[in-house]
Amino acid sequence: MNLKFASAAVGIICAIALPLCGAENAKVPTRGDTPRNPATAPSTQKMPPTNFMGIRHDAMRMVILIDGSGSMVPNFDQIKEELRRSVDGLLPAQSINIILFKDDGYVALSEREVEAVPLNKMKAYDFIDRAAVHSASDPAKGLQAAFAGEPQVIYLLTNGDFPNNGKVLQQVRGLNKDKKVSINSIAFLEHGAEYEKFLK
Secondary structure, three states, rough: OEEEEEEOOOOEEEEEEOOOOOOHHOOOOOOOOOOOOHHHOOOOOOOOOOOOOEEEEEEEEEEEEEEEEOOOOHHHHHHHHHHHHHHHHHOOOOOOOOEEEEEOOEEEOOOOEHHHOHHHHHHHHHHHHHHEEEEEOOOOOHHHHHOOOOOOEEEEEOOOOOOOOOHHHHHHHHHHHOOEEEEEEEEEEEEOHHHHHHHH
C-alpha cells in the first residue's frame, strides 16, 4: 500500500493509493501488439512509466477516472494540477483517457484512450480546465466507459461517497474478472480504517 498525505485548506487530506479488488496481483502487460498509430511509436526508445500522484506503472494505455461529486471540491485544484503533470509526461506512443463521472452519467476526453500527441494533449488540457464537480456521483457508467477502451491501468480518484459501495465493488470485479487491468484507487478523505478496507 502506498500512503501519502497532503495538506489542504480544510485540514489534512489522506491520499490513499490502494489497488482495488485484488488488482495488485494483475500483471500489466507489455506493449507487444501493433501500436494504434505506427508512425508515432518509437522503435527502440524505452517508454517512461505512467505516473499519477507518484504511482507508477509500465503501461502504454491509461485511464484516469475521477469522482465528480461536490464533496471533491476541496481537492479539485490539486487533482487538475496532477492531471496536467501526468499528461505532460506521456510520449506520443502512449495513450490516455480522462473520465469524470457525475450524477448517473459521465463526461470524457474521448470514447477511448487517445495517443499523447501534441494536439491530443492540448485537448486534454482544455478538458481538464473545463472539468467541474456536481452535487452527486455514481461511478457505474464511468467505470463501464473506462474499461471499454481496454486500458492497462486505471487510476480511480474518489472520496468514496457512493450510493452503494457493494454494487461498485461487484461491478469492478465483473469488469476486471481476468485481472488484466491494474486499478489504483486514490482516496481523498480523513483517513479511516473502514474506508481503506473498502478500497482494498
